[in-house]
Amino acid sequence: MCDTCGCSITADKGQSKIIDVHTSLFAANDALAKVNREHFDKTGIVTLNLISSPGSGKTTLLEHTIDALKDEISIGVIEGDIETERDAERIRAKDVPVIQLTTGGACHLDAAMIHKGFHRLEKETGGDTIKLLFIENVGNLVCPSSFDLGEHERVVLVSVPEGPDKPAKYPRAFISSHTFVVSKTDLLPYFDFPVAEVMGDALHLNPHLRTMTLSSTTGDGMETWLDYLRELVAKMKGNNNLD
Numbered sequence: 419m420c421d422t423c424g425c426s427i428t429a430d431k432g433q434s435k436i437i438d439v440h441t442s443l444f445a446a447n448d449a450l451a452k453v454n455r456e457h458f459d460k461t462g463i464v465t466l467n468l469i470s471s472p473g474s475g476k477t478t479l480l481e482h483t484i485d486a487l488k489d490e491i492s493i494g495v496i497e498g499d500i501e502t503e504r505d506a507e508r509i510r511a512k513d514v515p516v517i518q519l520t521t522g523g524a525c526h527l528d529a530a531m532i533h534k535g536f537h538r539l540e541k542e543t544g545g546d547t548i549k550l551l552f553i554e555n556v557g558n559l560v561c562p563s564s565f566d567l568g569e570h571e572r573v574v575l576v577s578v579p580e581g582p583d584k585p586a587k588y589p590r591a592f593i594s595s596h597t598f599v600v601s602k603t604d605l606l607p608y609f610d611f612p613v614a615e616v617m618g619d620a621l622h623l624n625p626h627l628r629t630m631t632l633s634s635t636t637g638d639g640m641e642t643w644l645d646y647l648r649e650l651v652a653k654m655k656g657n658n659n660l661d
Contacts, residue, residue, distance in 0.1 A: 494548035
């Protein structure tokens with residue numbers, strides 16, 4: 419389990435000790451997340467934190483998103499995984515700047531990792547301005563939902579093969595997110611996944627959630643996703659009075 423977020427702390431160490439560790443950890447993370455967000459705001463970079471279980475299709479969605487938008491919006495990616503650079507290699511093949519963060523066992527990214535990773539990304543771009551930054555978090559619906567990275571929007575994905583019970587089982591992931599995406603909808607004919615019911619469960623937890631369904635494979639629903647990204651970038655541009 420993850421030593422950095424307290425997952426591995428056992429009850430026999432004392433309840434007060436658990437509370438002290440968690441309070442200190444989250445306070446430090448939130449302070450640096452605020453610094454990250456202020457930097458993203460100042461430089462006009464829209465930042466999205468993608469969270470999901472493993473295999474939900476985050477990397478595939480990013481590949482198709484880059485194909486569709488890279489000629490109109492400058493995109494950068496920070497990839498998070500426990501080990502390997504496989505996802506970063508897939509993104510790098512799309513000719514956009516990408517940094518791989520391997521956590522070495524931690525089940526999530528945190529604000530400090532993003533702070534360092536983004537400065538590495540800036541060096542890789544050679545000063546070229548990124549307007550849309552994707553953070554692909556470690557595949558996990560538990561720990562990533564507790565750590566603010568300084569993102570503007572958190573997007574939680576659930577793929578059709580995972581089943582419809584994710585909002586009920588992992589409520590914090592939906593309460594803490596801005597957008598909920600049901601992915602791999604091309605597989606709906608083969609799985610018991612009542613979309614309206616799942617969306618209803620998620621909206622019960624968080625009535626402000628933006629919801630959408632899509633299939634990166636067939637392209638169904640992709641334009642809604644792309645328009646959402648365009649709107650975020652346009653809003654940031656307007657806020658910063660950029661030409």
